[in-house]
Amino acid sequence: xxxxxxxxxxxxxxxxxxxxxxxxxxxxxxxxxxxxxxxxxxxxxxxxxxxxxxxxxxxxxxxxxxxxxxxxxxxxxxxxxxxxxxxxxxxxxxxxxxxxxxxxxxxxxxxxxxxxxxxxxxxxxxxxxxxxxxxxxxxxxxxxxxxxxxxxxxxxxx
Amino acid sequence: xxxxxxxxxxxxxxxxxxxxxxxxxxxxxxxxxxxxxxxxxxxxxxxxxxxxxxxxxxxxxxxxxxxxxxxxxxxxxxxxxxxxxxxxxxxxxxxxxxxxxxxxxx
Numbered sequence: 001x002x003x004x005x006x007x008x009x010x011x012x013x014x015x016x017x018x019x020x021x022x023x024x025x026x027x028x029x030x031x032x033x034x035x036x037x038x039x040x041x042x043x044x045x046x047x048x049x050x051x052x053x054x055x056x057x058x059x060x061x062x063x064x065x066x067x068x069x070x071x072x073x074x075x076x077x078x079x080x081x082x083x084x085x086x087x088x089x090x091x092x093x094x095x096x097x098x099x100x101x102x103x104x105x106x107x108x109x110x111x112x113x114x115x116x117x118x119x120x121x122x123x124x125x126x127x128x129x130x131x132x133x134x135x136x137x138x139x140x141x142x143x144x145x146x147x148x149x150x151x152x153x154x155x156x157x158x
Numbered sequence: 159x160x161x162x163x164x165x166x167x168x169x170x171x172x173x174x175x176x177x178x179x180x181x182x183x184x185x186x187x188x189x190x191x192x193x194x195x196x197x198x199x200x201x202x203x204x205x206x207x208x209x210x211x212x213x214x215x216x217x218x219x220x221x222x223x224x225x226x227x228x229x230x231x232x233x234x235x236x237x238x239x240x241x242x243x244x245x246x247x248x249x250x251x252x253x254x255x256x257x258x259x260x261x262x263x264x
Contacts, residue, residue: 066199069199073201073238073244076238076244077238077239099244100246100247102198103197103198103203103246104246106198107198110198115258115260117250117251117254117255117258118254119210119215119220119249119250119251119254120248120249120250122217122220123220123224123249126217126220126221
């Protein structure tokens with residue numbers, strides 16, 4: 001299994017580690033791990049298209065959370081009129097999940113004010129699981145390849 | 159100069175739109191609230207805090223309940239398109255809220 005799939009499995013494990021009285025630490029780590037599962041599935045796919053394998057690890061370091069969020073937010077309002085609507089739906093599922101999970105991950109890792117309930121965490125993990133499934137379907141489409149590029153290279157206005 | 163999101167500049171208008179949904183029954187939903195906030199990176203956002211009955215929050219039912227709630231909102235307002243707000247949805251059960259007593263859900 002890939003790192004991304006292992007992380008998603010680990011997020012599930014953490015969310016269900018204490019079935020009756022889940023610890024906040026387990027729930028927080030579950031949310032954070034689920035986000036990183038999605039983060040890594042996108043990055044590993046993006047760098048796999050670079051045909052110099054020895055440079056891929058360095059290339060992976062070039063992805064930034066905020067830039068990836070900004071690129072993902074743009075997918076919601078982007079005009080895909082010449083593309084298969086089903087595939088566009090899958091891409092939008094992935095991009096929206098990325099934006100959402102980045103916010104939740106930030107709260108899980110840094111916010112003392114947030115108290116997590118197991119239902120919230122299970123919902124977020126389900127969001128990532130759905131995003132994985134959608135990505136599997138759309139990942140070789142042009143719109144998905146363009147999306148991967150946009151995660152790394154900021155769109156210029158000129 | 160960055161433009162203020164319409165959902166922030168005209169928040170009262172958006173609140174009116176949500177008030178129109180106050181009496182709409184959404185299966186599994188006991189109560190819902192929202193807050194206007196910036197997300198972690200400073201972008202304007204709206205956070206929904208949705209309390210579900212315990213049955214609706216079970217893993218087997220959660221997606222259906224969540225999708226029903228989100229569809230109700232989306233059919234009424236286009237938050238990113240018309241109001242410039244990215245929505246974040248949070249769902250928990252009545253039992254969980256009774257224990258956690260989180261103000262944003264009350």
